[in-house]
Amino acid sequence: MRWVVGNWKMVRAQPSVDGWLREAATERARSAVSAVVAVPSPYLFLAAERLSGSALAWGGQDVSWDEEGAHTGEVSASMLAEAEASLTIVGHSERRLRFGETDAQIAAKALRAVAAGIRPLVCVGELAVERRDGRAEQVVAAQVDALLTGLKGQTRGLMLAYEPIWAIGTGVAASPADAETMHGVIRSRLGPLAGSVPVLYGGSVSADNAGEFMAIHNVDGVLVGGGSLRTDSFFAICDAAERCAGV
Ligand code: PGA
Secondary structure (H helix, E strand, C coil): CEEEEEECCCCCCECCHHHHHHHHHCCCCCCCEEEEEECCHHHHHHHHHHHCCCCEEEEECCCCCCCCCCCCCCCCHHHHHHCCCCEEEECCHHHHHHCCCCHHHHHHHHHHHHHCCCEEEEEECCCHHHHHCCCHHHHHHHHHHHHHHHHCCCCCCCEEEECCHHHCCCCCCCCHHHHHHHHHHHHHHCHHHCCCCCEEEECCCCCCCHHHHHCCCCCCEEEECHHHCEHHHHHHHHHHHHHHCCC
């Protein structure tokens, strides 16, 4: 099974959100490929309406660590579940860096998703300076360890994405060799979960390089930002995933 998860972030899909969803709804299922699009929360119910019964699932981009309450602006896991989100991104580096999310908060968010029956897709990855200093493996291993500690064994549906921060939105993806090394590190930190937790690569994935990443042994799929904004590019990546599935 290969995963392709689109992440629109706070960018409007092209030519329009509704146009994207309507077109995506007509796409065929790719064998052994799970495709999901993570949309901004206001579009979740529209995604549910347009995509239900299609080959594409939908999800959120973040979730609150609280179950309910006076938390203006937040979206709870049960609200995502009401919109039939199949997964939610958690701890994207943009949230870690711009909103100061900590490993403990990210684990708490993932726990809420698990409890609501939604797969948490937790992002890990190092800064350029950490890679330059030779600390990439250490940083990412610590992020995975902190997550597993916080989850206290509640790992149903857990997924990870290795997203080197310097590769996000830059057009400079990690080299396949570096991705393989980092995915190997993540896999080994997962211990007994190594065989059951999908680990995706993210960072400047395009229709041109997706196949290369998905051919790497420890890479179970891709998390795609810019390349998910147009259906032609997103489904070309799904085609690449289909070619690699079963390999
Ligand atoms: P990108 O973003 O594909 O535009 O680099 C990936 C991500 O941030 O998830």
